[in-house]
Amino acid sequence: MIHKFEDIPLVSIIVNNYNYGRFLNEAIDSALAQTYPHIEVIIVDDGSTDNSREIIASYGDRIIPVLKENGGQASAFNVGFAACKGEITIFLDSDDALLPHIVQQVVEVFQAQPDLTKVQYQLRIIDAEGKATGKIILDSRFMPSGDLRQFILKFHTYGCPPTSGNAFSSKILRQIMPMPEAQYRIAADEYINNILPLLGAIFSIGEVGGLYRMHGKNNYCRPAEGLEEPERLRKVLLQNVETRTLQREFYNTVYSKNIKEIGKWELGFLKNRVSSLKLEPINHPFKESLLLLCIQGVISSWMTPSMRLRGRLLFSFWFITMFFIPKAIAKPFTETLLYPEERRRLINKVFSRRIQESGVRSQE
Numbered sequence: 001m002i003h004k005f006e007d008i009p010l011v012s013i014i015v016n017n018y019n020y021g022r023f024l025n026e027a028i029d030s031a032l033a034q035t036y037p038h039i040e041v042i043i044v045d046d047g048s049t050d051n052s053r054e055i056i057a058s059y060g061d062r063i064i065p066v067l068k069e070n071g072g073q074a075s076a077f078n079v080g081f082a083a084c085k086g087e088i089t090i091f092l093d094s095d096d097a098l099l100p101h102i103v104q105q106v107v108e109v110f111q112a113q114p115d116l117t118k119v120q121y122q123l124r125i126i127d128a129e130g131k132a133t134g135k136i137i138l139d140s141r142f143m144p145s146g147d148l149r150q151f152i153l154k155f156h157t158y159g160c161p162p163t164s165g166n167a168f169s170s171k172i173l174r175q176i177m178p179m180p181e182a183q184y185r186i187a188a189d190e191y192i193n194n195i196l197p198l199l200g201a202i203f204s205i206g207e208v209g210g211l212y213r214m215h216g217k218n219n220y221c222r223p224a225e226g227l228e229e230p231e232r233l234r235k236v237l238l239q240n241v242e243t244r245t246l247q248r249e250f251y252n253t254v255y256s257k258n259i260k261e262i263g264k265w266e267l268g269f270l271k272n273r274v275s276s277l278k279l280e281p282i283n284h285p286f287k288e289s290l291l292l293l294c295i296q297g298v299i300s301s302w303m304t305p306s307m308r309l310r311g312r313l314l315f316s317f318w319f320i321t322m323f324f325i326p327k328a329i330a331k332p333f334t335e336t337l338l339y340p341e342e343r344r345r346l347i348n349k350v351f352s353r354r355i356q357e358s359g360v361r362s363q364e
Helices: 021-032 052-057 075-081 103-111 149-155 188-199 228-257 267-279 290-303 309-324 325-337 338-363
Strands: 011-017 039-046 064-068 086-093 118-126 134-136 168-170 202-213
Touching: 011 021, 011 075, 011 103, 021 039, 021 052, 021 086, 021 202, 039 052, 039 075, 039 188, 052 064, 064 075, 075 086, 075 188, 086 103, 103 118, 103 168, 103 202, 118 188, 149 188, 168 188, 188 228, 228 267, 267 290, 267 309, 267 325, 290 309, 309 325
Parallel strands: 011 039, 011 086, 039 064, 118 202
Antiparallel strands: 086 168, 118 134, 118 168
16 A cells, blocks of 8 residues: 655654753754754653753754653654654754755655655764764765665665664554664664665665764764674674564565575674674674684675675675684774774874884985
8 A cells, every 4th residue: 555645744853862962952953944844853862961951941842852761772762753743754863963955855755655664865974073074974876775675685784874864754664663672772773774674665865965973972984982892792793683583573474474584694794793703702692603604704795785896805805814813813903904994093003104214214
């Protein structure tokens, strides 16, 4: 059955916030400044201890405040979605912002293709002060459109921007909400973005619709604090397995299938399993062979669509090296090689040292 959107559907923008008072005004203002006229702005404050609640109160009845005790991002998503009335839902991180035109574009896409589960768009990266870095998440070549169900069965994931770069059909979203809270205190968008495309097609707008702020606390493009610690890796792996299980159950229920496994060739999952097994084989949550995982990782590096040649070579080299290198240097090797910000630091350090050495030689 085709989901019919009204001529002027209500769009709910749910801003989730925890102690980001220094950025909160910009997020709320960007939601209120949309050129599209029919919106509601819901601010979910997840137990902030800074000045966030004073900022929220200053907007009066222009917004819908939802104040709660701290429970994590999934909890904030659940509470905010329960309070919204829109036919389209956007979750906006409070350190990000939307461009004024994006809601209008999103509505037009949904009206043209009412069976879509979500619309996604690019985000321009800015720094803590709001200055553009010149980078975009994601390259439009890596943001697919259409029915991704078979793709997800093989790779589990797809080219998808972070939280603020997505707009969802509320009708479809209700099929998977509320979401598990204990497992998704952070990265709650992964639950929605990885499961929802199993229920229908998505559409990618090939232009920037929002701003993604890099301020030292983000997980994108650099390792989160402790990400390569074995305990954290195990937690991420178990969370990933739970998401896959939910995906598989949804797929089998909706399409009367008997799929037993989802995402066998997902590169990130293979990478985390190799890291966990290499660093602490005794506590690794699965019984598996490091050799077979590394071989599978190399194959996946060349199977995964929309990867540049240098990315395929980099991951292939990483999987091969992780099998042979001593455990003592596996963790720093991973952090330096696989995370763009860490690679950049290393390259800058090397070139800086060469320039200094060149200067010393020229003075001799």
